[in-house]
Amino acid sequence: xxxxxxxxxxxxxxxxxxxxxxxxxxxxxxxxxxxxxxxxxxxxxxxxxxxxxxxxxxxxxxxxxxxxxxxxxxxxxxxxxxxxxxxxxxxxxxxxxxxxxxxxxxxxxxxxxxxxxxxxxxxxxxxxxxxxxxxxxxxxxxxxxxxxxxxxxxxxxxxxxxxxxxxxxxxxxxxxxxxxxxxxxxxxxxxxxxxxxxxxxxxxxxxxxxxxxxxxxxxxxxxxxxxxxxxxxxxxxxxxxxxxxxxxxxxxxxxxxxxxxxxxxxxxxxxxxxxxxxxxxxxxxxxxxxxxxxxxxxxxxxxxxxxxxxxxxxxxxxxxxxxxxxxxxxxxxxxxxxxxxxxxxxxxxxxxxxxxxxxxxxxxxxxxxxxxxxxxxxxxxxxx
Numbered sequence: 304x305x306x307x308x309x310x311x312x313x314x315x316x317x318x319x320x321x322x323x324x325x326x327x328x329x330x331x332x333x334x335x336x337x338x339x340x341x342x343x344x345x346x347x348x349x350x351x352x353x354x355x356x357x358x359x360x361x362x363x364x365x366x367x368x369x370x371x372x373x374x375x376x377x378x379x380x381x382x383x384x385x386x387x388x389x390x391x392x393x394x395x396x397x398x399x400x401x402x403x404x405x406x407x408x409x410x411x412x413x414x415x416x417x418x419x420x421x422x423x424x425x426x427x428x429x430x431x432x433x434x435x436x437x438x439x440x441x442x443x444x445x446x447x448x449x450x451x452x453x454x455x456x457x458x459x460x461x462x463x464x465x466x467x468x469x470x471x472x473x474x475x476x477x478x479x480x481x482x483x484x485x486x487x488x489x490x491x492x493x494x495x496x497x498x499x500x501x502x503x504x505x506x507x508x509x510x511x512x513x514x515x516x517x518x519x520x521x522x523x524x525x526x527x528x529x530x531x532x533x534x535x536x537x538x539x540x541x542x543x544x545x546x547x548x549x550x551x552x553x554x555x556x557x558x559x560x561x562x563x564x565x566x567x568x569x570x571x572x573x574x575x576x577x578x579x580x581x582x583x584x585x586x587x588x589x590x591x592x593x594x595x596x597x598x599x600x601x602x603x604x605x606x607x608x609x610x611x612x613x614x615x616x617x618x619x620x621x622x623x624x625x626x627x628x629x630x631x632x633x634x635x636x637x638x639x640x641x642x643x644x645x646x647x648x649x650x651x652x653x654x655x656x657x658x659x660x661x662x663x664x665x666x667x668x669x670x671x672x673x674x675x676x677x678x679x680x681x682x683x684x685x686x687x
Contacts, residue, residue: 328383335510350421381556385659398425428472487535507658554627618680625673
């Protein structure tokens with residue numbers, strides 16, 4: 304039975320992604336986490352399968368997947384490896400999507416083709432050392448000088464930055480207050496004055512590198528301005544509305560991985576003469592995990608379908624991201640506890656899942672910010 308009401312195309316795509324995740328990604332997940340090395344060869348394989356261009360039009364060498372298919376892709380990849388899912392999402396959902404949705408035809412032809420085909424990897428630069436939640440408080444500056452902008456400043460926690468070829472970043476182009484003075488630009492690795500710091504040493508998502516990105520009088524051609532001056536924050540905000548749905552899918556994948564590890568362990572582990580799955584104290588958290596994961600998945604797919612239908616998804620995407628991130632942490636924590644002392648060892652995957660899951664309560668909008676977005680959207684709907 305197709306309980307998620309997927310089309311035949313969506314089902315076939317989901318099955319293919321699941322096989323790839325099980326066969327090629329999952330066996331490498333522990334090693335990727337241990338070495339914290341970016342899995343370049345694995346990304347080449349995903350590029351050949353069209354995954355690095357999943358949401359983008361075939362006209363630009365993308366795969367033309369709808370939002371539901373992108374969620375299915377990210378859930379399965381994340382289930383196999385949180386790190387691989389995180390880097391894949393930063394590429395398809397953030398960096399290349401800003402160009403796809405707001406770039407000129409010339410920019411799409413020059414940059415989106417290489418990103419969608421996987422010939423190049425993208426990074427998305429919004430967060431700065433002074434803060435991520437206050438994205439409108441951008442301090443990086445871009446000053447127009449003839450046919451160029453001169454960019455100075457820095458970005459922090461930028462996923463894929465140590466490996467990326469193409470950077471989509473924000474910088475302030477005027478002194479207008481708040482978001483109105485923020486613009487978006489496309490930068491390329493190798494531009495004079497553009498440098499990337501060493502990879503951050505993180506709690507989790509090892510193998511999905513994040514680092515500081517520095518701009519020291521970087522001369523950016525004016526043609527690399529995305530859209531109009533002063534609209535960069537709005538462009539990024541629109542991209543993040545859909546991006547939250549994709550992060551929800553990543554969180555669901557991690558939660559499912561936790562459940563997939565907990566259930567067989569509970570059936571195999573014997574205590575007091577019986578498998579621990581026979582005890583109510585084990586059955587209840589498993590039941591809670593399963594119910595909450597299903598709820599998060601349905602929220603996510605509903606928001607994706609709304610996006611595919613052209614409906615606003617600001618509140619629904621935030622709901623999905625908020626719930627899935629919280630549920631992912633709870634599922635991973637339950638899985639560690641069900642494993643007992645073994646859950647605290649690197650020999651078992653659940654401690655890695657817990658470390659990875661924490662990131663989605665923080666990244667791409669904290670859970671506190673999601674609450675604010677949801678509340679503002681709902682309260683706005685009840686205004687006279």
